[in-house]
Amino acid sequence: MTGLATAFGSGAMTNSIADLENAKAILVIGSNTTEQHPVIGTRIRRAARKGTKVILADPRAIDLANIAAIHLRHRAGTDLALLNGLAHVILKEGLEDKEFIANRTEGFETWRSTVEAYTPERVSDITGVPAQDIITAARLFATNSPATICYAMGITQHTVGHNNVLAVANLTMLTGNIGKPGGGVAPLRGQNNVQGACDVGGLPNFYTGYQRVADQGARAKFEKAWGASLSPQPGLTVGEMLNAAHDGRIKAMWIVGENIAMSDPDAAHVRAALEHLDFLVVQELFMTETAQLADVVLPAASFAEKDGTFTNTERRVQRVRKAVAPPGQARADWQIVCDVARHVVSSFKALELKGSDNLKPETWNYETPSQIMDEIASLTPSYAGISFERIETRGLQWPVPNSTHPGTPLLHTEKFSRGKGLFSPVEHQEPAELPDSTYPFTLTTGRILQHYHTGSMTRRVAGLEQLAPEERVEVNPDDAARLGLADGDWVRVSSRRGTIESRAWVTDRVGRGLVFMTFHYAEALSNVLTNTAVDPVAQSPELKVCAVSVEKATKS
Amino acid sequence: MPINLTINGKPVQAREGQTVLEVCWENHISLPTLCHHPDLTPVGACRLCVVEVEKMRGLIASCTLPATEGMVVRTETPKVVEERKFILEMLLTDHPNDCMTCESNGDCELQNAVYQYQVPWPEHKGARHNYPAGADPNPFVFTDFNKCILCTRCVRACAEIQGRNVWGVAFRGFNDRIVAGADVTMLEAGCESCGACAAYCPTGALTDKPSRGQARSYQMKKVTTTCVYCGVGCQFDLNVRSGRVVKVTSNPKAPVNGMALCVKGRYGYEFIHHPDRLTKPLVKKDGAFVETTWEEALSLIGKKFAQVKKENGADAFATLASAKATNEENYLIQKFTRVVMGTNNVDHCARL
Numbered sequence: 001m002t003g004l005a006t007a008f009g010s011g012a013m014t015n016s017i018a019d020l021e022n023a024k025a026i027l028v029i030g031s032n033t034t035e036q037h038p039v040i041g042t043r044i045r046r047a048a049r050k051g052t053k054v055i056l057a058d059p060r061a062i063d064l065a066n067i068a069a070i071h072l073r074h075r076a077g078t079d080l081a082l083l084n085g086l087a088h089v090i091l092k093e094g095l096e097d098k099e100f101i102a103n104r105t106e107g108f109e110t111w112r113s114t115v116e117a118y119t120p121e122r123v124s125d126i127t128g129v130p131a132q133d134i135i136t137a138a139r140l141f142a143t144n145s146p147a148t149i150c151y152a153m154g155i156t157q158h159t160v161g162h163n164n165v166l167a168v169a170n171l172t173m174l175t176g177n178i179g180k181p182g183g184g185v186a187p188l189r190g191q192n193n194v195q196g197a198c199d200v201g202g203l204p205n206f207y208t209g210y211q212r213v214a215d216q217g218a219r220a221k222f223e224k225a226w227g228a229s230l231s232p233q234p235g236l237t238v239g240e241m242l243n244a245a246h247d248g249r250i251k252a253m254w255i256v257g258e259n260i261a262m263s264d265p266d267a268a269h270v271r272a273a274l275e276h277l278d279f280l281v282v283q284e285l286f287m288t289e290t291a292q293l294a295d296v297v298l299p300a301a302s303f304a305e306k307d308g309t310f311t312n313t314e315r316r317v318q319r320v321r322k323a324v325a326p327p328g329q330a331r332a333d334w335q336i337v338c339d340v341a342r343h344v345v346s347s348f349k350a351l352e353l354k355g356s357d358n359l360k361p362e363t364w365n366y367e368t369p370s371q372i373m374d375e376i377a378s379l380t381p382s383y384a385g386i387s388f389e390r391i392e393t394r395g396l397q398w399p400v401p402n403s404t405h406p407g408t409p410l411l412h413t414e415k416f417s418r419g420k421g422l423f424s425p426v427e428h429q430e431p432a433e434l435p436d437s438t439y440p441f442t443l444t445t446g447r448i449l450q451h452y453h454t455g456s457m458t459r460r461v462a463g464l465e466q467l468a469p470e471e472r473v474e475v476n477p478d479d480a481a482r483l484g485l486a487d488g489d490w491v492r493v494s495s496r497r498g499t500i501e502s503r504a505w506v507t508d509r510v511g512r513g514l515v516f517m518t519f520h521y522a523e524a525l526s527n528v529l530t531n532t533a534v535d536p537v538a539q540s541p542e543l544k545v546c547a548v549s550v551e552k553a554t555k556s
Numbered sequence: 557m558p559i560n561l562t563i564n565g566k567p568v569q570a571r572e573g574q575t576v577l578e579v580c581w582e583n584h585i586s587l588p589t590l591c592h593h594p595d596l597t598p599v600g601a602c603r604l605c606v607v608e609v610e611k612m613r614g615l616i617a618s619c620t621l622p623a624t625e626g627m628v629v630r631t632e633t634p635k636v637v638e639e640r641k642f643i644l645e646m647l648l649t650d651h652p653n654d655c656m657t658c659e660s661n662g663d664c665e666l667q668n669a670v671y672q673y674q675v676p677w678p679e680h681k682g683a684r685h686n687y688p689a690g691a692d693p694n695p696f697v698f699t700d701f702n703k704c705i706l707c708t709r710c711v712r713a714c715a716e717i718q719g720r721n722v723w724g725v726a727f728r729g730f731n732d733r734i735v736a737g738a739d740v741t742m743l744e745a746g747c748e749s750c751g752a753c754a755a756y757c758p759t760g761a762l763t764d765k766p767s768r769g770q771a772r773s774y775q776m777k778k779v780t781t782t783c784v785y786c787g788v789g790c791q792f793d794l795n796v797r798s799g800r801v802v803k804v805t806s807n808p809k810a811p812v813n814g815m816a817l818c819v820k821g822r823y824g825y826e827f828i829h830h831p832d833r834l835t836k837p838l839v840k841k842d843g844a845f846v847e848t849t850w851e852e853a854l855s856l857i858g859k860k861f862a863q864v865k866k867e868n869g870a871d872a873f874a875t876l877a878s879a880k881a882t883n884e885e886n887y888l889i890q891k892f893t894r895v896v897m898g899t900n901n902v903d904h905c906a907r908l
Contacts, residue, residue, distance in 0.1 A: 017788065017812055038750070038818030039788045045719025067719075156907065189787035191879035193886070194906055200887040202877035202904045208887065213900050228895040231870065235893075235900030238907070241874045250874050250901070252864040254857075256889055257878030263908050279860040286832050287845075295860075296853050297845065299834035302827070303784040304794055304801055308882025310782045312789020312812065320882055323779035323794040324801055324828070328835025329850060333878070333885040339850070341892045343858030353866050359896060372884035394811050395782075395789070449748060452785050452820060453908075457827040463695030463766060464824060467749065540907035 002538045003156075003165025004187060007173070008411075009418025011210075012195065015148065015184035016314045016397065016409045021047045022182030025144035027137075028064055029057040029079060029168070030154020030544075035449040037152070037188050037313070044150070053140050057082055058154065059444060060474070060516060061509045070137050074127035076444045076514060077431035077545040080160055082134070083167035084428070085123030087115045087174055089138035096142070097176025104421055105173050111423035115170075118428075126428055128511075142175050146182035153190060153446070157544045162537035163426040173421045179413040189313040191453075192303075196311030199383070199398070200376055204235030209380035225379055227358060237539040238264065239532065245273040252279040254340075256333055257300065261289040262454035262522060265530035265541045266497045283336060286456050289522055300333050301326035308334070308369040309391070311398070315408075317386050318395030334372065338364040431545035432533035435513065439495060439547035441479070442514050443529055446544075451520040459520070471524035472505035474516035475550065480506040485552055492553040493517070495546055498528035501553050515550055561627040570623035577605050577618040580631060587631055588640065588669045590758050591707035592619040595808075595815060596716055602707050604669060606639050607631045615639050641673050649680040652702050659698070660760035663773035666705060667759075683730065694742045696749045696765050696823045704734055704761035710753035717756075717816050722747045734761075749819040755806045756815070766823060767803035771795070780807055783821045784880065788812060790821050801828050861897065870898035877904040 005011040020026065020043045034041030041064070048054050048067040056068035059076045074082045090096055091112065101108050120131035127134075141147050149172055155164045168185060177183035189195045201208040211218035213234050223230050236244055238260065244250040246269070253274070264270045274280055274293045282294035291297045305326040311317045326332070331339075341364040348356035366372050370388040377383045385400035385407075396407035411417070435442055450468035451458040458464045473491055475483075485491065487506040492499060493515065502517070502524035510516050517526035531546040559570040563585055570579040575598065580587050590602040600620035607618045610628035615636060618629075630636070647666065655661045689700040711723040711734065722745045726735040737745025754762040778793040791810035795803040804822050806815040827833075837853035838845040864872050875897075877889040886904070893902040 034748075037786050037788050038748070039790050039813045039816050039821075042717065042719045042750075042816055046716070049716075049719065153908070190908065191787055191905070192782070192784050192789070193882065194787060194879035194904070196883040197877055197879045197881070197886045197904050198906055200883045201890040202879075202886040202902060203890075203906065204900050204903050207890075207894075222894075226891065226895050230894055231898055231900050233871075233900060235871075235902055236874060238876065238903045238905065241876075241901060241903065244874070249872065251868050251872040252861060253874050253876070254861075255876040256885075257880040258876050258905055260876065260905070263905060279864065281857055284834060285827070286830075286834060291834075295840050296857055297834060297838040298853060299836060302833075303781065303880075304825070304828050306882070308884045310789065311883060312782075313787035314789070314812070316789055316812065317883070318782045318789055318791060318811075319780070321779050321781045321794075323777075323781065323796050324799050327829070327833045329837070330833065330835055331850075333881045334888055337885065337888040337892055339854050340857055340861075341888075341896050343854045344861045344892075344896050347858040347862030348865075351862050351866050353862065355898075366888070369882065369884040372887060376883065376887050393809075450819060452824070457784070458820060458824055460830045460832060461824050461826040463749075463826075464820070466695045467743075467819075538907065543908075 003162045004169060004185065007166055007169035007422050007424060008178070008416045010411060012411070013184070013186050013314050014178060014411045015181070015186065017043060019181055019184070019409070020044060020148060020186070021050070023047060023052055023146055023148040024182065025053040025055060025141050025147035027055045027057065027141055027147065027149045029083070029149065029151050031150050031152035031188055032058070032062045032446055033150060033188065034063045036190065036447055038449060040188060053144050055137050055140055059511060059514055069140060070133060072129045072133055072137055073511060074129050076442050077158060078127040078428065079155055079158070079164050080167045080426055081118065081123050081126040081428035082129065083164070083171055084115050084118035084426070085120060085127070085134045086138040086141060087171050088118040088123070089120060089135050090142045090174055091115060093139070095139070096174050100176030101174065104178070104416070105423055106420045107423040111170060111425045114425035114427065145175065145177070146180050147175060147177050148182065148184050148186060150186040150188060152188040154544055156538065156540050157542060159432045159533050159535050159542045160429050161535040161540045166424040166426045169421070170423050170426070173423060178416070178421065179410065181410065193310040195313055195315065196309065196317070199311055200380070204237055207379070208376055209382045222379065227363070239534055239539060239541060242270055242273040245277050248276065251277060253277055254281045254283070255290060256283045259288040259290045259454040259456055261293060262525060262527060263519060265527055265543055266532045267525055267527045268498055269532060283333060286460070288454065288456050298336055299328065299330035300336065301330050305330070306332035306334070306369070309373060315397045316395040317383070317391055317398065319388070319391055334366065334369060338366055432542055433531050433545065433547045435547045439549050440513070441548050441550050443493070443495065443526065443546050443548040444514060444516050444544050445519055445526045445530060446516065447520065448518055451518065453519070455520040455522070471502040471517060471521040473502050473550070474507050474510045475504045476510050476512045476514065477506050477508055478512050479550070480504065483550060483552055490553040490555040492551050493529060493548050495529040495548045497531070500524045500526070500528050501555060515548065559623050559625050561623055561625070561629060563629045564631055574623050575619055576607060576621045576623050576627070576629055579623050580618065585631055587618060588672060589619060590665055590669065590705060591709060593709055593756055596709060596712040596756070599708060599712070602643065602705065604640055604643055606636055608633050608636055637673065641675050644670050644673060644675045645678050647705050648675065649678050649682065650684050653677055658703070658760040659763040659768050661772060664760060665758035687733070692736070692742050694747060694749060694765070696751055696819065697742060697754050698763045698765040698768060700761055701733055703759045705759055706732055706734065707758060709756040709758060710734060710762055713752040713756040718748065718750050718752045720746060720748060723753060749823065750817060751819070751822040752816060764803060764823070766826070770802040771797040776802065778805065785820045785824065790817055792817055792821060794825070801825050865897060871901060873897045873899055874901035877902055879904050879906065
């Protein structure tokens with residue numbers, strides 16, 4: 001998100017999902033789309049059926065490799081070099097969109113001098129992709145216009161995640177693929193409402209609609225609306241919170257609907273941090289690994305048991321509707337937040353806490369989610385025209401600046417959100433942890449089609465469990481032969497942070513030296529192994545690369 | 557340039573490229589179909605949509621007939637009706653007469669057509685297929701090819717909607733049948749269990765397995781909502797009976813996905829009523845959770861949060877909002893953290 005915000009002024013998907021079928025070429029990098037965003041994956045397959053050239057860049061031979069015009073199988077953690085290499089070829093062959101660059105962008109010349117060093121030969125040395133394939137892919141991308149780039153966590157979950165995104169943005173602007181149907185950049189957001197959670201201020205540095213906490217004007221606006229004085233100091237990210245909990249700076253936490261004991265890197269560290277808290281409240285559907293560490297667990301309603309909205313990856317705000325009652329005494333999160341707020345404010349009064357005079361329990365008497373959306377709309381320019389009434393039958397794509405605006409399927413048509421698009425020079429940098437003699441393999445992580453994240457929901461669906469009952473570490477056949485492994489054998493995978501045991505899937509989906517795991521299975525959890533190193537700007541952890549050892553194990 | 561034609565004596569206009577069937581439907585002239593579906597390439601296989609056209613010989617399948625200038629079409633002549641009855645009767649000669657227990661009863665396009673044309677159950681002494689029902693082990697799709705009418709909607713849905721090619725037609729003549737891959741199981745043929753084939757099947761040949769026997773379509777209330785899994789934003793209908801979600805069905809009006817869904821969206825709803833669901837607030841005492849009341853849990857939380865702020869300062873508190881929760885909920889969570897607790901320590905798994 002930070003990368004696209006730097007380049008374009010807005011961190012969201014530029015075009016619409018349906019628009020993918022208008023692309024003449026689709027570069028998919030760092031996205032196993034048919035498994036992680038399956039219905040977008042089917043759009044890509046449909047496009048390919050109609051002749052769209054799919055260029056796949058992925059260390060693994062994922063499903064999309066079957067329909068790709070070319071598969072660039074680069075070494076994990078070398079996306080940036082590959083993207084710069086594609087740009088190099090496009091410039092060298094004069095395939096860039098000169099008019100677009102001249103009229104719509106800035107910083108081109110400075111950037112160009114960086115890319116000059118990324119010859120196909122050098123990029124081939126870094127990435128392991130044959131130089132000729134880099135040239136072929138660059139030509140495919142540049143000569144099949146409009147072209148779009150789909151990426152996901154395979155780009156962002158690196159210590160160079162921010163720079164990777166900038167390299168994606170550079171390549172898009174170089175070929176003039178912004179502001180037109182069939183073009184654009186599609187950062188595919190992982191969770192159902194990760195876009196919305198960001199949009200409405202679920203971030204330490206932003207209020208709703210990416211209005212900055214550190215901006216005095218924005219702060220004054222929210223202080224007035226909320227009738228409270230607000231901290232000018234941006235807060236901590238998840239990773240920073242855990243470190244702060246670990247060393248005692250954070251004493252209490254409230255975790256709503258997240259299972260960080262499984263989903264975050266270095267699970268032992270996460271666990272230790274949460275155990276170190278004086279007081280932890282977890283609000284959940286199930287007794288998750290995180291909830292087990294709590295002092296108080298509150299039962300929450302599921303998506304089928306409440307009203308509200310989710311915002312999808314193409315910025316479409318859509319209705320969520322209550323179909324059934326929550327089980328037992330479970331309640332919707334929005335109701336619980338109101339209750340907690342009233343109780344905390346009352347306790348402030350009891351403790352005679354200074355500065356709490358202006359806090360009123362009665363300001364937390366929201367009656368409906370629709371009323372809350374009206375408040376969001378009143379404070380958020382991009383949501384200003386959104387109301388439950390308007391999205392009753394069909395969701396709207398933000399920005400929706402007023403109550404008659406039809407929504408914005410395509411961003412940056414006349415100009416970028418920031419004015420001109422910015423080319424940013426970015427250089428290849430190796431991942432934080434590379435294989436060595438003790439940990440000779442690279443572990444990369446992700447998800448599979450049948451399960452979702454930490455499995456708290458999908459592992460409770462019998463049919464999905466039947467399809468994918470256990471972790472299977474993907475190991476290349478050559479490596480397996482060297483390790484004396486047969487398909488289905490048990491392996492022990494270790495990193496500097498921990499050890500897990502799991503069955504192996506001997507498959508050439510992974511190249512030599514690479515192993516792949518999911519984070520769906522508590523009993524064989526990749527995040528016991530993963531590295532907490534983060535991108536300095538985006539703060540995203542390097543879940544896509546860490547060093548591990550793999551050995552045969554015997555399991556009774 | 558609009559195309560002018562006459563249907564059942566009424567002048568209507570068509571656009572370039574429209575078929576006679578599309579023009580009829582657009583003008584509220586109902587025509588029965590089985591193999592046709594607006595999302596899929598027309599194949600003209602079932603011939604139930606036949607019409608009479610002046611100056612054209614015989615009866616013509618309207619789903620593959622382009623509308624042309626001056627065409628005069630009749631959709632319900634005695635000849636047409638007789639033909640449709642004959643087609644339906646032929647289909648019934650090799651169809652189980654088990655609507656009473658059939659999963660698709662009430663939601664079956666064959667049943668609807670037979671009802672509309674009042675086709676009596678045929679006396680038939682000849683051969684019938686006797687395929688084992690439920691033979692495919694896929695956990696989500698139930699197969700019963702005795703009910704297959706070879707319309708090939710499943711074949712086209714898999715290829716054209718899902719971009720997979722699991723289904724095909726094999727063998728010849730009476731032995732014609734739908735097979736997965738080279739007559740293997742669906743999963744062996746590369747099935748992703750998206751259920752599109754079942755969603756498009758007009759009969760009970762392919763149905764959703766987990767909801768078998770749970771409810772008739774007319775016993776369920778449909779509630780349109782947005783999927784809780786990934787960020788695509790697919791919409792679908794939760795089918796509710798007696799306060800329980802018993803099935804998910806595609807909603808063709810869903811703006812992002814239309815009829816398409818993935819295995820988790822269509823079949824991943826069982827967690828909603830899972831016995832593991834938390835139903836009461838819990839508080840940890842001596843290392844073990846004990847049930848408590850909302851009032852007690854909230855009082856404790858209120859006191860503890862307030863105490864931390866008073867003793868350790870606002871920044872000793874942090875909240876994790878949720879990419880699974882709604883916009884309205886996330887808004888309140890960050891507002892609470894900023895306004896009540898006085899810190900900007902609010903984040904969520906945006907980077908996962």
